[in-house]
Amino acid sequence: MFTIVEYSAVTYYFYQILRNTTVRQIVPVISLLFVGYCIYDLISSKFSHFDSIPVAIEAILIIGFCIIVLFEKIKRTDTLFIYSTSDFWIAVSFLIYFAGTFFLYIYAQNYMNNEKFLNNYNLINSSFVTLRNILIAIAFLIKPKVENYPIIPSK
Amino acid sequence: MYFLQVNPNPDPGISIVLYFGTLGMLALAIGLVVFIVFHQRRVIRYQMQMQRLEDEQQKTLLNASIRWQEEERQRIAADLHDDAGPLLATARLYLNENLVHQDMNTQLQAIYNAKQIIDDTIQLIRNISHSLMPPTLKNFGLESAVNDLFQKISGSGTINASSRFHDYRTRLKQEQELIVFRIIQELINNILKHSNASFIHLTQNYNEDKCFIRLHHDGRGITQADYDKLNKSTAGLGLKNIQSRVKVLQGRISFEKDLSQTYYKVTLEVPAIVQEENLASISF
DSSP: OHHHHHHHHHHHHHHHHOOBHHHHHHHHHHHHHHHHHHHHHHHHHTTOSOOHHHHHHHHHHHHHHHHHHHHHHHHOOSOSOGGGSHHHHHHHHHHHHHHHTHHHHHHHHHHTTOHHHHHHHHHHHHHHHHHHHHHHHHHHHSOOOOOOOOOBOOO | OTGGGSOOSOOTTHHHHHHHHHHHHHHHHHHHHHHHHHHHHHHHHHHHHHHHHHHHHHHHHHHHHHHHHHHHHHHHHHHIIIIIHHHHHHHHHHTOGGGGGSOHHHHHHHHHHHHHHHHHHHHHHHHHHHHHSOHHHHHHOHHHHHHHHHHHHHHTSSSEEEEEESSOSSOOOHHHHHHHHHHHHHHHHHIIIIIOOSEEEEEEEEETTEEEEEEEESSOOOOHHHHHHHHHSSOOHHHHHHHHHHHHHTOEEEEEEOTTSSOEEEEEEEESOOOHHHHHTOOO
16 A cells, blocks of 8 residues: 555656656656556455565665656756756655665565565664665755746657 | 544654654755756856857957958959959040140040040959849849859859849848859859859759758868868858858858759758848848
8 A cells, every 4th residue: 555655656756856757747657557466466365464575676676767857857958957956855865765676575475574674674674765765855955946848749 | 634643642753754854854855955956057158158159159250251341342342453443544645735736647646545545444443343243133133143153254264153043923022132142152252263164054953941052163172171170260261251141132042062962062052031131131
């Protein structure tokens, strides 16, 4: 359930800042398919275990969106320093968080009962959550710039 | 991802895989971010450099244009001062107040001389005016003006000049015709001054909404490389003016030597339709 909420929130934010029309058309379709799969997994597993596969797919999708957002940013010439925008820091925070916890969540379903794994899980998960929050805090500290660029139709 | 979970038994090496995988993914993510930041800075720096070069080029063209205008004004001033001025002063001498005390024959002779001088002055001023703005161009178009110009050049006897318009039923706009005529004038001037050619031939034709004007001569010409080099230097005022005008027309000009190595060719490509504000930006 948390996966669905997390994915929806993050994807909605990226959807707002993406400007490429093709990508903006693909994102809702992918999101619907993913949420559908998550609901199926939720029902079939009956809440009995960690949803490693949906989380891993979520990580891949959000890492992809982060990369698209970052590459869109570098194509624009209105900003001299890409790291002076809050969008950059938010994209980086989610990129690093999901990249860092990717393997962790993959193994989580089968190794949660292992104490040693659980210690590693807590360590790695806390570290990356902290790092993610720090980067998001940096994003909030940056003064928002009024951006008036239109949605670009893809060629 | 599924196969990573196949073995449900705890694996002591799992920690190693987990840490290495996590570090690897983290390194990739950080590497990607660093690459993006540095790439963007490089792109911006390159764009700023291009902008700087373009600004410098614009400034050079503007300076050349101003210098050309000043030289033209000086030439007109010199023509009027050195030729028209003394002629009118002489005419005035003939028509002074003492004329009324002279006998009839002397008076008639003085009036006749003054009339001759005034006629010469009128012709001189007409020539100056025509060189500034040929009336043939305005009234009959580019084809007639170019034919007229080439006839005058041929008439001097020093060089054989001919022109042929293959397909000029659709005329360019008046502003375009003026700019093209100036370019042709400048090219002809350069050929007459520097090339030592014995013939000049101009052809015109249309191809896909573009008007092509080609100038051939058998003298010493320049290639595209020479043209680019001269444009970057402070010399070559005429060529810089040509470049400015070609830019206003949103056209292209190329200089090349014919494959047979016997003559030089200048090709001017003019789009039939161009933005209005570009044509208004240059003054003649």
